[in-house]
Structures are given as structure tokens and as C-alpha cells.
Amino acid sequence: MEQSSIRTYRLRGSRITGPQQSALDKYWDAYGIEYSTEFLNISSLFPTAEDVVLEIGFGMGEATALIARDFPNTGFLAVEVHKPGIGKLMARVEELALSNIRIIEGDAHPIITTMIPDKSVDGVHLFFPDPWPKKRHNKRRIVNAEFLALIHPKIKDGGFFHIATDWVPYAEYIEEVFAASPLFTGGVVERPEWRPVTRFEGQGITKDHQVTDLRYTKN
Numbered sequence: 543m544e545q546s547s548i549r550t551y552r553l554r555g556s557r558i559t560g561p562q563q564s565a566l567d568k569y570w571d572a573y574g575i576e577y578s579t580e581f582l583n584i585s586s587l588f589p590t591a592e593d594v595v596l597e598i599g600f601g602m603g604e605a606t607a608l609i610a611r612d613f614p615n616t617g618f619l620a621v622e623v624h625k626p627g628i629g630k631l632m633a634r635v636e637e638l639a640l641s642n643i644r645i646i647e648g649d650a651h652p653i654i655t656t657m658i659p660d661k662s663v664d665g666v667h668l669f670f671p672d673p674w675p676k677k678r679h680n681k682r683r684i685v686n687a688e689f690l691a692l693i694h695p696k697i698k699d700g701g702f703f704h705i706a707t708d709w710v711p712y713a714e715y716i717e718e719v720f721a722a723s724p725l726f727t728g729g730v731v732e733r734p735e736w737r738p739v740t741r742f743e744g745q746g747i748t749k750d751h752q753v754t755d756l757r758y759t760k761n
């Protein structure tokens with residue numbers, strides 16, 4: 543099966559709260575970007591930014607908003623399929639008066655393919671990707687050899703790919719995928735100070751539920 547036809551996210555009812563919908567209505571034009579088959583002009587989205595980070599699957603955007611607040615000179619291009627999360631992050635962007643976040647709605651695969659130019663982002667954040675723990679669902683994991691091949695050319699030389707997961711078997715699998723690839727170098731790192739503690743952290747401390755940070759540099 544082709545990568546693009548595999549769904550890596552869960553289908554959820556698009557139950558959206560009143561405040562999330564009203565944030566979408568009010569702020570979409572300011573912060574939202576529709577899927578398009580044309581490359582974005584990233585430097586015109588973030589004219590004063592010193593660097594640009596692409597975040598994949600920001601969920602409700604709790605970490606995204608806090609990191610963007612702490613790194614005002616970095617532009618954050620944040621991708622998510624889930625509309626309520628997009629509304630929620632737009633509300634946070636307003637609340638914190640952030641000017642360095644733009645949000646693309648949709649599946650990261652076609653978005654990365656058609657909208658992100660080569661060597662246009664300094665780094666990629668992938669925090670707590672859906673772990674798809676059942677064996678028959680493992681193919682839905684977003685990290686795989688095809689995904690590395692898709693993302694690699696989009697990152698500037700020397701740029702990074704930072705992943706955090708709270709599912710130990712997924713962390714081990716991620717290490718294997720990267721170890722088999724000539725495209726990146728790196729591995730498990732200490733939890734960086736700059737990554738805010740989200741609700742995934744410290745939830746149900748069991749053998750398999752520990753947070754692992756992995757950081758790779760583009761070769």
C-alpha cells in the first residue's frame with residue numbers, strides 16, 4: 543500500500559466546543575493555511591524569524607504555544623488534521639499574543655509533499671505521535687522509512703528532527719527505523735528543558751509508559 547493512503551491519525555468525531563469554533567471563525571484568516579498543491583513561501587510567512595520549525599500533529603497545541611512563546615525568533619509551522627485542536631491553538635495564539643505560529647490543516651503527508659519546499663525548515667517536532675500499539679496497526683505509525691525519505695529533503699543541511707514518545711515500544715521502533723536509514727544520525731537524548739511537560743508526561747508510570755526524547759540530525 544502506498545504511504546499516502548495509510549491513515550496515521552485516529553478518526554474522531556469532530557466534536558468542537560463553542561470557544562474552539564469561535565476561535566476558528568475569528569482567527570482562521572490570520573493564522574490558518576488551507577491545503578494547497580503549491581509550495582509555501584515560508585520566509586514571507588515568517589519575515590523576521592531566524593529559523594523555522596515544522597511541527598507535525600500538534601494535538602491541542604499546548605506544547606506548541608508554550609514553545610513559540612519561549613522562542614519568539616523562531617517561526618512555527620504547525621500541522622494538524624483535528625479541527626478542535628486547530629481552534630484551541632488559535633485561541634492560545636491570541637491569548638499569548640503570539641506572532642510566530644501559522645497552522646496548516648490536513649494530513650501531514652500531502653502537506654509535506656506539495657507545500658514544503660526543499661531545504662526550507664531548520665527542524666521538525668513530532669511530539670507523542672499516535673503509537674498504534676496493536677501489531678496489526680503498526681503500519682499506521684507515522685515514523686517509517688518512507689516518512690524519513692519524505693521529510694529529509696525538506697530540512698536544511700544540518701537541521702534536526704526531534705521526537706518524543708510515551709510508548710517505550712514505539713521509541714525502540716523509532717530507533718530501529720533511524721538506525722536503518724542513512725539519512726539521519728542521532729538517538730535517545732535527555733528530555734530537553736525547552737519541551738514543556740504535557741499531559742503525556744508522567745501519566746501511568748509503567749514499564750512501557752516512560753517518555754523518551756529522540757533527536758536526529760540530517761546527514
Ligand SMILES: C[S@@+](CC[C@H](N)C(=O)[O-])C[C@H]1O[C@@H](n2cnc3c(N)ncnc32)[C@H](O)[C@@H]1O
Binds near residue numbers: 552603622649669
Ligand atoms: C497522540 S496526539 C499528540 C498531540 C500533541 N503532539 C501532544 O503532544 O499533545 C497525535 C496527534 O497527531 C495527529 N496526527 C496523526 N497523524 C497525522 C497526520 N498524518 N497529519 C497531521 N496530524 C496527524 C493526530 O490528529 C493527533 O492530534
